[in-house]
Amino acid sequence: MLKACKISYSHKKISILENIDVTINYGELLVIVGPNGAGKSTLLSMLANEMAHTNEPILFKKKTFEDWDQKELPLHKAKFSQQNIADIPLTVMDVVLMGRYPYFNSIPHQSDVDAALKSMAETDVVALKSRDYNTLSGGERQRVHLARVLTQLENDVENKLVFMDEPLNNLDVLHQHRILHTVKNFSERGNTAVVVLHDLNLAAQFADSIVLMQKGKIISHDKPEHVFTKEIISKVYNFPCTICLNPVNQNPLIIFGT
Amino acid sequence: MQNKLPLYIFLSLIVLILLAVTSLYMGVYEFEKHSFLEIFVALWNDDNSIPASDKFVLVNLRLPRIVMAILVGSALAVSGTCLQGMFKNPLASPDLIGITMGASLFAAISIVLGSYIKPYIPEFFHFSMLSIAAFIGALLTMTMVYRISTTNGKTNVIVMLLSGVAITAMAGATTGFLIYLSKEEQLRDLTFWNLGSLGGASWTKNGILAVIILFAFSILITKGKALNAMMLGERDAQHLGIPVEKIKKRIVVLTALMVGTCVAFSGTIGFVGLIVPYILRLLFKSNYHIILPMSAIFGSILLLSADTISRTIAAPSEIPIGILTAFMGAPIFIVILIRSKKSL
Numbered sequence: 001m002l003k004a005c006k007i008s009y010s011h012k013k014i015s016i017l018e019n020i021d022v023t024i025n026y027g028e029l030l031v032i033v034g035p036n037g038a039g040k041s042t043l044l045s046m047l048a049n050e051m052a053h054t055n056e057p058i059l060f061k062k063k064t065f066e067d068w069d070q071k072e073l074p075l076h077k078a079k080f081s082q083q084n085i086a087d088i089p090l091t092v093m094d095v096v097l098m099g100r101y102p103y104f105n106s107i108p109h110q111s112d113v114d115a116a117l118k119s120m121a122e123t124d125v126v127a128l129k130s131r132d133y134n135t136l137s138g139g140e141r142q143r144v145h146l147a148r149v150l151t152q153l154e155n156d157v158e159n160k161l162v163f164m165d166e167p168l169n170n171l172d173v174l175h176q177h178r179i180l181h182t183v184k185n186f187s188e189r190g191n192t193a194v195v196v197l198h199d200l201n202l203a204a205q206f207a208d209s210i211v212l213m214q215k216g217k218i219i220s221h222d223k224p225e226h227v228f229t230k231e232i233i234s235k236v237y238n239f240p241c242t243i244c245l246n247p248v249n250q251n252p253l254i255i256f257g258t
Numbered sequence: 259m260q261n262k263l264p265l266y267i268f269l270s271l272i273v274l275i276l277l278a279v280t281s282l283y284m285g286v287y288e289f290e291k292h293s294f295l296e297i298f299v300a301l302w303n304d305d306n307s308i309p310a311s312d313k314f315v316l317v318n319l320r321l322p323r324i325v326m327a328i329l330v331g332s333a334l335a336v337s338g339t340c341l342q343g344m345f346k347n348p349l350a351s352p353d354l355i356g357i358t359m360g361a362s363l364f365a366a367i368s369i370v371l372g373s374y375i376k377p378y379i380p381e382f383f384h385f386s387m388l389s390i391a392a393f394i395g396a397l398l399t400m401t402m403v404y405r406i407s408t409t410n411g412k413t414n415v416i417v418m419l420l421s422g423v424a425i426t427a428m429a430g431a432t433t434g435f436l437i438y439l440s441k442e443e444q445l446r447d448l449t450f451w452n453l454g455s456l457g458g459a460s461w462t463k464n465g466i467l468a469v470i471i472l473f474a475f476s477i478l479i480t481k482g483k484a485l486n487a488m489m490l491g492e493r494d495a496q497h498l499g500i501p502v503e504k505i506k507k508r509i510v511v512l513t514a515l516m517v518g519t520c521v522a523f524s525g526t527i528g529f530v531g532l533i534v535p536y537i538l539r540l541l542f543k544s545n546y547h548i549i550l551p552m553s554a555i556f557g558s559i560l561l562l563s564a565d566t567i568s569r570t571i572a573a574p575s576e577i578p579i580g581i582l583t584a585f586m587g588a589p590i591f592i593v594i595l596i597r598s599k600k601s602l
Contacts, residue, residue, distance in 0.1 A: 045493075073499065079493075081491070101500070106483070107261055
């Protein structure tokens with residue numbers, strides 16, 4: 001699905017990423033975790049083709065991003081970014097419909113409105129439909145943008161790819177789980193999701209594989225049960241922890257400070 | 259709301275046409291004996307039943323002036339709306355960020371220097387030279403302001419406005435120096451530039467304006483979706499398949515072209531690019547898909563009304579149109595400043 005070799009990135013001579021190799025498979029939910037400043041967001045930006053880089057090209061479905069038709073690409077991949085809460089003086093519906101811009105020219109078709117409503121239902125923002133975006137709280141705005149990103153990939157294309165940079169910020173427990181269930185659902189239909197998360201337990205519960213990063217390098221890239229071990233986690237996060245089996249779903253359960 | 263756009267356009271076009279017809283009747287010269295229809299029919303048939311003065315006032319004075327008001331107003335308003343979309347800020351308008359002054363500085367230079375070669379070239383090329391000079395001035399200042407105020411696609415509004423102040427001061431000083439150097443005939447031209455007036459309208463100028471505006475509009479007016487998406491931030495817009503860099507370059511070049519030509523022909527008429535999008539935002543929110551085409555018509559309505567007032571309110575003399583637009587624009591500028599005090 002997505003293959004990247006030897007990605008490096010430095011900003012003002014401070015190296016942020018060093019020689020990173022990643023391969024992501026079809027139908028995989030990959031979660032990137034790591035302490036602050038590990039380069040998680042930068043890696044995600046790189047993989048999503050947001051930054052120019054001079055290294056070996058990143059291959060998405062065996063093609064470089066440059067080889068893709070720029071009108072076709074938005075139907076195959078989308079990205080949710082950490083919002084810097086910019087004011088957008090439009091209604092919530094208008095903002096979500098932006099996710100359908102690749103599909104219509106000037107006036108949205110009924111199918112676009114339906115797709116937008118479907119995604120809004122998944123992130124629980126249908127009730128806010130005609131509110132002004134600027135009157136929403138941080139968590140509500142977050143969910144509006146999630147709906148926008150989800151609706152962008154609401155189509156018949158097979159093997160789509162979504163990037164999400166900390167999609168759970170500002171969300172309450174219910175919505176955190178709802179979003180992750182939606183993403184999990186999405187990946188189970190043959191699509192791929194690459195998500196940056198901070199909550200290791202949620203990562204352990206939902207991810208097919210984990211990339212653990214520290215100081216611009218990948219420490220471990222494996223199934224959750226292999227990455228989340230007491231030695232690796234307490235060393236990378238520099239904080240003592242205990243790991244046991246979650247009695248409910250048998251995933252690793254990480255308890256810090258013990 | 260988006261589906262009603264054709265209706266809004268239709269209604270405002272009717273307003274514009276009514277206004278244009280009213281404006282034909284307004285003025286110092288009175289068409290007493292004949293209706294316009296009769297004058298046009300007489301012109302068409304080339305008969306002599308109509309006094310020559312009627313024909314002259316209508317065809318060579320009033321009509322070109324009305325057409326020019328429509329063209330210039332439209333161009334300035336669309337430029338303002340596009341710039342606001344690109345800078346992602348309702349304060350970005352050609353005059354506040356110094357583009358108009360940059361253009362008029364280059365126009366002034368070409369008047370003073372160009373007067374030496376003026377007698378040897380035809381009228382058409384003379385106007386073209388003036389508009390090319392103004393275009394280059396506008397393009398240079400816009401590129402400069404954008405480079406100074408924007409890093410990684412994010413514009414620092416304070417820096418943007420202050421670089422406008424700096425450029426205006428610089429251009430003002432240079433224009434002042436040129437006035438000091440210039441001969442009497444050039445002096446009149448220069449004063450005309452600084453105040454702004456549609457009094458110099460002619461069919462040649464309107465022809466050049468119309469070509470440039472049609473060309474620019476054909477590319478810009480459909481970019482509403484792209485400007486909406488850019489509110490999300492440039493990276494997110496790119497993920498929606500919007501070619502952000504390409505659109506920004508087009509906006510810079512085409513608005514410079516339109517502002518430059520307007521300045522060359524009608525001087526510095528301020529605030530149109532600020533007032534029109536502001537009013538439209540009150541009516542339609544910031545949906546560029548609607549306000550971009552609407553600003554083309556509302557700009558015409560605004561400038562045509564202002565020009566009609568300017569030539570009738572103190573008849574038989576006329577007050578510079580820049581005074582009127584500034585009276586409308588400055589309070590709106592202050593209102594936007596107060597509203598965005600927190601985010602500046």
